[in-house]
Amino acid sequence: MAGASVPLFGQIDFSGEWAPRFYEDQPERVPGPELGDYLGLPINAAARMRADTWDASLLTLPEWQCRPHGADYIWRGPSNLTITKEVDPVTREITAFHAVWLRSVDRPVYLDNRPHPPEYANHTWAGFTTAKWDGDMLTTYVTHLKEGYIRRNGVPRSDLATLTEHWIRHEDFLTVVTIVTDPVYLTEPFIRSTDYQLDLHQHVPPYPCDIVEEVDRPRGVVPNILPGKNTFLNEFAQRHKLPPEAARGGAETMYPEYQLKMQKP
Amino acid sequence: MKSKLLVFAMAVSLGMAQQSAPERRAERVQPAGEVHILHVRGPIYMLVGAGGNITVSVGQDGVLLVDTGLANMSDKVLAAVRQLQREVAANGVPNLHYGAESLSTARVILDTNAPPKPIRYIINTHVHADHTGGNEKLAKAGRTLTGGNVAGQLADASEGAAIIAQQAVLDRMSAKPATNQPAIPFDALPTETFHSDMKLSAFFNGEGVHIIHMPAAHTDGDSIVYFRGSDVISAGDVFVTTSYPFLDLERGGGINGEIDALNRILDLSIAEFRLEGGTMVIPGHGRLCDSADVAYYRDMVTIIRDRIQDMIKHDMTLEQVKAARPTLDYDPRYGSGERFIEAVYRSLSQAKK
Numbered sequence: 001m002a003g004a005s006v007p008l009f010g011q012i013d014f015s016g017e018w019a020p021r022f023y024e025d026q027p028e029r030v031p032g033p034e035l036g037d038y039l040g041l042p043i044n045a046a047a048r049m050r051a052d053t054w055d056a057s058l059l060t061l062p063e064w065q066c067r068p069h070g071a072d073y074i075w076r077g078p079s080n081l082t083i084t085k086e087v088d089p090v091t092r093e094i095t096a097f098h099a100v101w102l103r104s105v106d107r108p109v110y111l112d113n114r115p116h117p118p119e120y121a122n123h124t125w126a127g128f129t130t131a132k133w134d135g136d137m138l139t140t141y142v143t144h145l146k147e148g149y150i151r152r153n154g155v156p157r158s159d160l161a162t163l164t165e166h167w168i169r170h171e172d173f174l175t176v177v178t179i180v181t182d183p184v185y186l187t188e189p190f191i192r193s194t195d196y197q198l199d200l201h202q203h204v205p206p207y208p209c210d211i212v213e214e215v216d217r218p219r220g221v222v223p224n225i226l227p228g229k230n231t232f233l234n235e236f237a238q239r240h241k242l243p244p245e246a247a248r249g250g251a252e253t254m255y256p257e258y259q260l261k262m263q264k265p
Numbered sequence: 266m267k268s269k270l271l272v273f274a275m276a277v278s279l280g281m282a283q284q285s286a287p288e289r290r291a292e293r294v295q296p297a298g299e300v301h302i303l304h305v306r307g308p309i310y311m312l313v314g315a316g317g318n319i320t321v322s323v324g325q326d327g328v329l330l331v332d333t334g335l336a337n338m339s340d341k342v343l344a345a346v347r348q349l350q351r352e353v354a355a356n357g358v359p360n361l362h363y364g365a366e367s368l369s370t371a372r373v374i375l376d377t378n379a380p381p382k383p384i385r386y387i388i389n390t391h392v393h394a395d396h397t398g399g400n401e402k403l404a405k406a407g408r409t410l411t412g413g414n415v416a417g418q419l420a421d422a423s424e425g426a427a428i429i430a431q432q433a434v435l436d437r438m439s440a441k442p443a444t445n446q447p448a449i450p451f452d453a454l455p456t457e458t459f460h461s462d463m464k465l466s467a468f469f470n471g472e473g474v475h476i477i478h479m480p481a482a483h484t485d486g487d488s489i490v491y492f493r494g495s496d497v498i499s500a501g502d503v504f505v506t507t508s509y510p511f512l513d514l515e516r517g518g519g520i521n522g523e524i525d526a527l528n529r530i531l532d533l534s535i536a537e538f539r540l541e542g543g544t545m546v547i548p549g550h551g552r553l554c555d556s557a558d559v560a561y562y563r564d565m566v567t568i569i570r571d572r573i574q575d576m577i578k579h580d581m582t583l584e585q586v587k588a589a590r591p592t593l594d595y596d597p598r599y600g601s602g603e604r605f606i607e608a609v610y611r612s613l614s615q616a617k618k
Contacts, residue, residue, distance in 0.1 A: 044597070045593065046593055046594045046595070046596065047594070049593050049594035050594040053568070053594070058564070063557070063560035063563075064560070066539055066540050067540050067557070068539045068540075103539075104539075105539050105541065118301065118303065119552065120301065120303055120311070120313045120551070120553060121303060121552060121553055122545070122552065122553040122554065122555060123552065123554075123558070124541050125539065125540075125541055146541070146557060146561075147561050158597075158598055159558075159561075160598070184597040184598045185597065209539065219528065220524060220525070220528050222563070222568055222571075224564075224568045224571060226572060226575055227572065227591070
């Protein structure tokens with residue numbers, strides 16, 4: 001009896017140290033996006049205006065110097081990722097995964113069927129995530145997000161957005177598909193996939209952030225560009241020889257058929 | 266009073282019928298007819314659904330309310346307060362965990378399982394009826410702690426909770442009402458007023474309470490209430506998450522005072538880690554927030570102010586400004602910006618004269 005084995009089964013384990021692989025959209029992710037590049041984003045006119053009037057100097061305000069990426073964008077950052085699992089000591093069920101990146105807050109992903117908080121509860125950068133298994137794929141649902149961005153050139157994502165993810169592991173590779181739905185700034189769900197590779201020699205170090213006075217400016221100034229006054233918006237389209245309207249984005253620009261439209265005189 | 270309530274309720278209903286989709290979406294955080302309780306930190310709770318949000322401090326010293334919601338929601342607000350009192354009596358008062366022994370820590374031990382204490386203070390953040398409508402009923406359910414000469418000479422001095430507000434709130438609530446409008450009942454009026462700021466003279470439920478006037482913001486009598494131990498700010502309507510700011514110019518509001526108020530809240534706030542948590546901010550309407558949410562809102566209000574200021578500088582008329590749609594990028598989040606544009610335009614134009 002003592003030697004009898006108990007059958008063991010569990011869904012795939014996502015815990016471990018993961019290093020980002022920039023197989024997708026490297027120019028946007030590492031050097032950073034160009035101003036006025038909204039190509040491939042299913043944004044509406046309101047999002048376009050927010051981005052057109054966005055001034056990067058906004059990030060020098062003390063309120064924004066230490067802002068981390070939101071849960072939807074953080075996968076795309078250049079940060080290394082640690083995923084740990086939380087196990088109930090009695091039932092030994094996995095009750096949650098915790099994801100933490102170099103520059104992020106801890107993000108719990110609950111697997112214990114707990115309800116989402118009420119609508120009047122606080123929102124966070126990580127949001128509130130529940131998840132369920134679909135075979136070996138983990139599908140998450142995220143609510144209670146703070147406002148964030150879908151591209152780091154001022155294209156906003158609102159605090160009313162929700163996020164669905166599919167976590168997929170193939171041996172040492174992790175692929176995460178993110179689907180952002182935003183009733184405020186998107187006309188269609190925005191879907192991206194991002195890859196990581198297991199790294200057995202990685203340990204994510206602390207990343208302290210100190211807020212300092214970066215610019216001496218009068219109290220209450222919020223850097224912004226007045227509508228119609230942004231002189232840099234056409235540079236992206238000109239540099240890459242794109243029709244200007246393509247750079248303005250919109251759902252149509254996400255689909256392959258749009259290339260045919262661009263080729264027409 | 267009944268006719269006034271009826272008119273107000275009809276106005277609320279009509280207003281909801283005319284709302285855009287985002288406004289309706291935002292309204293979902295306040296389901297009609299139900300008052301919801303959300304614990305914020307330590308002795309501080311937030312009541313949602315009674316009109317404006319209500320902040321409650323409940324503990325060993327009794328109950329302090331910041332705002333009282335709509336008059337027709339008073340019974341439900343009172344029921345929610347009673348529920349909190351019972352829970353605190355049953356489970357013990359939340360301890361703010363001071364390191365040294367103090368009156369507060371001793372009281373936590375002494376008062377555990379003591380009978381619920383009454384409502385001692387009501388603080389009004391401003392004059393509007395969705396924040397002061399429950400004053401009369403909720404104050405009558407409370408009791409003022411008094412004694413000595415006051416109790417000896419004024420037999421009713423301890424009857425009802427004290428109602429604290431900035432002087433302009435009392436002035437406006439006690440002013441001669443407009444034609445066909447009933448006067449606000451005497452028992453609903455503030456009993457203690459101040460001009461610039463006021464601190465409760467002793468800790469309440471284990472912490473200092475600082476009431477700070479925000480001049481010419483949402484109205485001319487706005488205050489925020491800072492619970493210094495819990496690190497929670499009750500902001501009133503200078504900060505809401507459901508709409509653009511409502512600048513009540515008829516009651517002394519103004520855009521630059523509104524921006525000053527938001528910046529003052531940010532000055533008082535310290536985030537816990539990576540710009541979230543830490544100082545929590547209860548808005549006048551909408552969901553619980555922290556300083557990052559206030560910063561986003563401050564940015565939005567300031568950016569729109571800057572745009573309209575520039576248009577005024579270029580001698581654009583109000584109609585031209587509206588046609589230029591300076592709030593287009595925020596309208597899907599906060600609803601139609603027409604009323605806000607007009608208020609900002611008039612506020613800045615008045616300042617220019």
